[in-house]
Amino acid sequence: MKCKRCKAAAEVHVRQHSSAFCRACFVVYFQRQVERAIHKQHMFSADEEVMVAVSGGKDSLALWDVLQVLGYRTVGLHLALGIGGYSTASTTRTEAFATERGLPLVVVHLEEEGCAIPQLAGFTNRPACAACGIAKRYYFDKLAFERGVSVLATGHNLDDEAARLLGNVLRWQVDHLAKQHPVLLPTHKRFVRKVKPLFRLSEYETAAYAFVRKIDYEVDECPNSSGATQLVYKDALNRIEAVMPGTKQNFLQDFLRLGYPVFARSVDSPPNSCSQCGMPAFAEVCSFCSLRREVDSKRARRATARRT
């Protein structure tokens, strides 16, 4: 296989575009794809500070790397989830990346907030991934607002977005489809713009980019994610992709072009404010405060049971 740009021996095969690149040209191609997504989708401009949600995995660290190379002003945001050794290793890698490059990083330890993921899941009988999703969304929104940035970027890639789309379509979650876009504008005074600059790049491409850029990312998977439905959807899509390359990309791109505008029109009213914490809420309290209430009451009940 030869590099599409310089005809040297190729190292990275980009199946959905049926092209291949040598190491140097792949880096250029990848960074241009991200830059093009930022411009074409009007994600943010050069004078805005961008908060980047970083987990320590390949996608978010690759994203942070590209944004730094492209000259954007960034601040990292990392949630230490409290999921044993996996979380400790992820936090260590994130901090090392920031230190090495002199990038500012905000770290929140959920354990110190009394809501490490195992506690949230254990006290509420919710699947750990559901509790984790609620906590992440809450802290991302809250810390972006408190920092005063106007935009929050996450490392979601093409595979993440296509899998999410498949899940939303299989259950016809119309309200979720109305919000599945690489740029989400704020609908509440405490929301910031949310963007996904890697949405056109596959999971293989982000991993290859992290590898050739020698980014020391966390290779281990979250112990909770085995059997996650997201992985079932990804596997189904990858089986189709193996026979029909480009399917994932067309599925997502055509949804954004043809489906999204239809669903977005049907969107419900904007959120009001949580009576407890002031963050956006679709009920009287936001989903995070309602989760915490559940945890607190279970905790209290268990403590009483132990005393009697």
Place this chain on the structure above:
Amino acid sequence: MLITLLPQRRQLEISGRHRVAEVLRQLNLLPGTVMVIRGDELLTDRAIVEAEDSIEIRNVISGG
């Protein structure tokens, strides 16, 4: 060839030299779901792995 699977940290051996695509087929791995690494180099499907080579096959699909 000696193969190390990540993140499982499992090792296995396949005899002879093969194209990467053939190795992945034998291991039931879908193209695009793993990186095949030899030393500091990424291998494409068409690259050939020699019998005496050691390679790493690293999963790229995450469940977050």
